[in-house]
Amino acid sequence: xxxxxxxxxxxxxxxxxxxxxxxxxxxxxxxxxxxxxxxxxxxxxxxxxxxxxxxxxxxxxxxxxxxxxxxxxxxxxxxxxxxxxxxxxxxxxxxxxxxxxxxxxxxxxxxxxxxxxxxxxxxxxxxxxxxxxxxxxxxxxxxxxxxxxxxxxxxxxxxxxxxxxxxxxxxxxxxxxxxxxxxxxxxxxxxxxxxxxxxxxxxxxxxxxxxxxxxxxxxxxxxxxxxxxxxxxxxxxxxxxxxxxxxxxxxxxxxxxxxxxxxxxxxxxxxxxxxxxxxxxxxxxxxxxxxxxxxxxxxxxxxxxxxxxxxxx
Amino acid sequence: xxxxxxxxxxxxxxxxxxxxxxxxxxxxxxxxxxxxxxxxxxxxxxxxxxxxxxxxxxxxxxxxxxxxxxxxxxxxxxxxxxxxxxxxxxxxxxxxxxxxxxxxxxxxxxxxxxxxxxxxxxxxxxxxxxxxxxxxxxxxxxxxxxxxxxxxxxxxxxxxxxxxxxxxxxxxxxxxxxxxxxxxxxxxxxxxxxxxxxxxxxxxxxxxxxxxxxxxxxxxxxxxxxxxxxxxxxxxxxxxxxxxxxxxxxxxxxxxxxxxxxxxxxxxxxxxxxxxxxxxxxxxxxxxxxxxxxxxxxxxxxxxxxxxxxxxxxxxxxxxxxxxxxx
Numbered sequence: 001x002x003x004x005x006x007x008x009x010x011x012x013x014x015x016x017x018x019x020x021x022x023x024x025x026x027x028x029x030x031x032x033x034x035x036x037x038x039x040x041x042x043x044x045x046x047x048x049x050x051x052x053x054x055x056x057x058x059x060x061x062x063x064x065x066x067x068x069x070x071x072x073x074x075x076x077x078x079x080x081x082x083x084x085x086x087x088x089x090x091x092x093x094x095x096x097x098x099x100x101x102x103x104x105x106x107x108x109x110x111x112x113x114x115x116x117x118x119x120x121x122x123x124x125x126x127x128x129x130x131x132x133x134x135x136x137x138x139x140x141x142x143x144x145x146x147x148x149x150x151x152x153x154x155x156x157x158x159x160x161x162x163x164x165x166x167x168x169x170x171x172x173x174x175x176x177x178x179x180x181x182x183x184x185x186x187x188x189x190x191x192x193x194x195x196x197x198x199x200x201x202x203x204x205x206x207x208x209x210x211x212x213x214x215x216x217x218x219x220x221x222x223x224x225x226x227x228x229x230x231x232x233x234x235x236x237x238x239x240x241x242x243x244x245x246x247x248x249x250x251x252x253x254x255x256x257x258x259x260x261x262x263x264x265x266x267x268x269x270x271x272x273x274x275x276x277x278x279x280x281x282x283x284x285x286x287x288x289x290x291x292x293x294x295x296x297x298x299x300x301x302x303x304x305x306x307x308x309x310x311x312x313x
Numbered sequence: 314x315x316x317x318x319x320x321x322x323x324x325x326x327x328x329x330x331x332x333x334x335x336x337x338x339x340x341x342x343x344x345x346x347x348x349x350x351x352x353x354x355x356x357x358x359x360x361x362x363x364x365x366x367x368x369x370x371x372x373x374x375x376x377x378x379x380x381x382x383x384x385x386x387x388x389x390x391x392x393x394x395x396x397x398x399x400x401x402x403x404x405x406x407x408x409x410x411x412x413x414x415x416x417x418x419x420x421x422x423x424x425x426x427x428x429x430x431x432x433x434x435x436x437x438x439x440x441x442x443x444x445x446x447x448x449x450x451x452x453x454x455x456x457x458x459x460x461x462x463x464x465x466x467x468x469x470x471x472x473x474x475x476x477x478x479x480x481x482x483x484x485x486x487x488x489x490x491x492x493x494x495x496x497x498x499x500x501x502x503x504x505x506x507x508x509x510x511x512x513x514x515x516x517x518x519x520x521x522x523x524x525x526x527x528x529x530x531x532x533x534x535x536x537x538x539x540x541x542x543x544x545x546x547x548x549x550x551x552x553x554x555x556x557x558x559x560x561x562x563x564x565x566x567x568x569x570x571x572x573x574x575x576x577x578x579x580x581x582x583x584x585x586x587x588x589x590x591x592x593x594x595x596x597x598x599x600x601x602x603x604x605x606x607x608x609x610x611x612x613x614x615x616x617x618x619x620x621x622x623x624x625x626x627x628x629x630x631x632x633x634x635x636x637x638x639x640x
Contacts, residue, residue: 210414219402
């Protein structure tokens with residue numbers, strides 16, 4: 001078990017360095033100059049050169065990279081060139097609303113997707129199965145911003161059930177929740193489609209194996225066979241897809257935040273990219289990547305708890 | 314004395330391109346309490362299908378289209394699903410061929426046995442676990458009290474089969490169906506598992522159906538034997554009768570195909586030429602006719618389906634009595 005944990009942590013470190021490196025060079029590859037952005041089109045050549053030197057932009061890119069990496073491992077991700085605040089502080093401020101949205105979205109996805117997938121597998125070929133798979137196909141095919149707009153038109157505009165815009169940060173819990181329903185549903189539905197499809201195929205596979213036949217021959221009730229004996233076997237692929245879709249859903253969360261005008265990482269990072277605010281973008285990417293990698297590490301540890309065969313080192 | 318378990322005219326089929334394809338046809342068998350009935354035949358002869366059908370476990374789209382499966386006089390196939398479920402595992406147990414895949418990898422063996430107990434009895438989790446440990450002891454798993462919390466992958470093949478046997482006898486069934494229980498095991502372990510089954514049958518007074526293709530196992534373990542070919546019973550009788558004087562050419566050929574340890578060196582085995590017919594394309598007469606050494610058009614082997622005929626010892630062959638037996 002200890003070995004398992006150590007391996008997961010090692011993978012986490014490698015993944016983070018890799019992602020940050022890619023983000024660093026991608027940002028440098030985009031045309032544009034933060035100094036020019038800050039000082040405007042009429043800045044003198046000398047002023048620009050001075051600012052570049054102060055920001056460390058006069059060094060060759062590979063030197064900039066090592067300076068960045070050296071500071072990053074010490075927890076210093078630089079300061080935002082736009083606000084002058086430490087980049088990490090700036091990003092942290094945007095995390096709570098995004099985290100709330102992503103977690104709510106995943107909750108919706110799991111609560112809807114997993115049971116639907118199980119039911120579709122048990123009643124393979126039935127009307128329920130066909131309906132679930134059709135909805136799943138829709139969820140996968142329609143882009144989340146389109147679904148978001150349709151949801152606003154239907155539930156806010158026509159029916160007036162939920163607000164179309166994000167809540168202000170000082171609103172109470174119930175108000176915040178009321179504002180969360182629509183974005184979380186929009187974000188969760190598309191992911192639930194993936195989860196339902198995968199749960200269905202995982203369950204179908206498990207329901208055909210020998211030990212399920214044994215359980216039936218022993219008179220174990222079908223309900224227990226499906227929801228306990230088979231389900232725990234199907235859980236590992238289901239958790240794996242939850243891990244994969246979480247990354248996908250963070251990307252979608254940015255779109256959903258834009259559609260519903262919600263504050264969060266989405267708008268913060270978007271603005272930073274447009275301003276060529278390298279430090280802020282890097283900090284944002286690091287936080288997003290850390291979230292994805294941490295979730296997957298947690299899932300890896302969970303696999304061991306579910307399947308005893310994975311516990312052996 | 315009535316049979317503990319009796320099949321009457323059991324016929325199971327799957328839908329095919331040209332109507333129903335009969336996997337097993339008109340199978341009648343019975344086993345008394347305390348007795349072992351061996352069912353032999355090559356792969357695909359319908360041994361397993363017969364008994365999975367009788368327990369209502371035939372995978373879709375297969376279904377039973379005729380016949381009865383009487384457990385102490387009660388027809389299982391006429392019961393509503395919930396009533397049938399309550400009989401399965403409780404009054405009739407089944408042990409399957411492959412112990413490596415027969416246990417759920419993500420639950421401890423104790424949890425799996427407890428699941429079976431709790432499916433039929435209103436007992437607490439704790440009591441179920443204690444009973445599971447006791448059952449592991451009964452199937453001679455060493456250190457059962459500790460091993461009850463182990464997972465299947467921590468057991469060897471033979472030990473896993475013991476766990477599955479413990480599950481099958483957990484509720485004291487009147488009948489135990491063992492479907493090739495030793496085929497997947499090491500030769501050295503096979504005898505141990507068969508002895509265990511024999512002991513349990515004797516101590517519990519269960520009727521046992523032993524599905525096998527090993528005639529040596531039949532000779533050692535069984536009281537009576539039924540030989541199946543192409544979905545039908547072609548010969549049945551006591552082990553002594555069938556082994557001493559087999560009547561059906563298929564049975565005779567089976568005996569001839571076994572290697573004998575005291576045969577002179579260089580003696581060739583006599584395999585049965587050809588292969589069993591596809592269930593969808595069985596010949597109109599006797600299904601064994603194309604491979605039979607005694608086939609005769611004059612007796613209608615290729616046109617008329619033979620019935621099981623006899624008293625005590627039955628065979629389904631037009632030529633029985635006329636065949637020279639050199640077994």
